[in-house]
Amino acid sequence: EPEVTQTPSHQVTQMGQEVILRCVPISNHLYFYWYRQILGQKVEFLVSFYNNEISEKSEIFDDQFSVERPDGSNFTLKIRSTKLEDSAMYFCASSEGETGDRDEQFFGPGTRLTVL
Amino acid sequence: GEDVEQSLFLSVREGDSSVINCTYTDSSSTYLYWYKQEPGAGLQLLTYIFSNMDMKQDQRLTVLLNKKDKHLSLRIADTQTGDSAIYFCAETLSGGYNKLIFGAGTRLAVHP
Numbered sequence: 001e002p003e004v005t006q007t008p009s010h011q012v013t014q015m016g017q018e019v020i021l022r023c024v025p026i027s028n029h030l031y032f033y034w035y036r037q038i039l040g041q042k043v044e045f046l047v048s049f050y051n052n053e054i055s056e057k058s059e060i061f062d063d064q065f066s067v068e069r070p071d072g073s074n075f076t077l078k079i080r081s082t083k084l085e086d087s088a089m090y091f092c093a094s095s096e097g098e099t100g101d102r103d104e105q106f107f108g109p110g111t112r113l114t115v116l
Numbered sequence: 117g118e119d120v121e122q123s124l125f126l127s128v129r130e131g132d133s134s135v136i137n138c139t140y141t142d143s144s145s146t147y148l149y150w151y152k153q154e155p156g157a158g159l160q161l162l163t164y165i166f167s168n169m170d171m172k173q174d175q176r177l178t179v180l181l182n183k184k185d186k187h188l189s190l191r192i193a194d195t196q197t198g199d200s201a202i203y204f205c206a207e208t209l210s211g212g213y214n215k216l217i218f219g220a221g222t223r224l225a226v227h228p
Contacts, residue, residue: 004158031214042120043159043204043218056215091158095214103214107151107158 002026004108006092012114013082021077021111025094032075033093033105034067036060043091049075050097082115089113118142122205122219128226134192136222138205141186148181150190151204153221159204163190192224200226 005024013019025032034046047057049067066078075094079086089112093105119141128134140148145167151159165172165179165188172179178191192199202221208214 033215035216035218040220042220043206043216045215045217048215058215093159104161105214105216107160109156109158 002106004092004094004106006090006108006111008111009109010112010114012116015084015115016081019079019082019113021079021090021092021113023075023077023092023094023108024073025075025092026106027073028096029094029106030097031055031095031103031105032067032069033095034077035091035093035107036088037091037110038085038088046077079113082113084115087113087115118207118209118217120205120207120217120219122203122222124220125223126225128195128224130195130197130226130228132195134190134195134199134224134226136190136192136203136205136224138188138190138219139186140188140205140207140217142207142209142217143186144210145207146210147208148179148188149204149206149208149216150177150179151206151218153202153204155201162203195224195226197226197228200224 007022032049037043048055064080089110091110092108095103095105122138149164150162176193180189204221205219206216
């Protein structure tokens with residue numbers, strides 16, 4: 001069964017460093033998403049991406065964040081200069097992009113980012 | 117504003133029914149969802165309900181929606197140890213470009 005994969009499973013970085021979190025969405029999906037969950041808090045929407053551009057982003061997704069689909073398979077989230085409060089589990093998701101009905105999002109297992 | 121609330125923890129005996137509750141604030145919900153997260157795994161869609169329905173049954177799972185009170189519940193009949201996980205309530209809103217708004221998750225512990 002096709003699934004969304006994410007690498008690495010755990011990333012440790014120093015404050016101020018850049019990190020890139022990688023995701024491989026399901027191959028025929030057209031919409032891609034990043035969410036994050038700070039320990040003990042809610043899963044929060046960060047950004048959605050369609051047709052090589054951002055379709056929606058949250059207030060969390062400031063200039064320190066960027067997303068890219070560098071090739072036909074990967075979808076990346078870059079944090080330019082990490083802060084302690086960026087420590088969280090980051091989930092990637094993808095969906096087919098069905099219209100007129102519910103468009104199910106399939107989630108990856110997450111990348112745990114720890115900023116020291 | 118957009119807000120989804122859940123209780124954080126539920127403990128049940130194996131074989132009993134579990135009821136996980138969720139409240140939301142936005143009136144423009146289109147779909148409401150229940151996701152399950154097992155340790156080390158991603159969020160797995162369990163079931164969903166369209167906002168103009170009030171009940172949906174799927175094998176051991178029953179979803180009840182009270183739109184007036186903005187209350188959603190998930191009942192798991194004959195709860196098994198394999199049901200131990202974190203259960204997330206989520207919604208999508210009309211005009212929301214399909215972004216999911218999640219609660220904090222309810223940890224379900226099933227004991228013998």
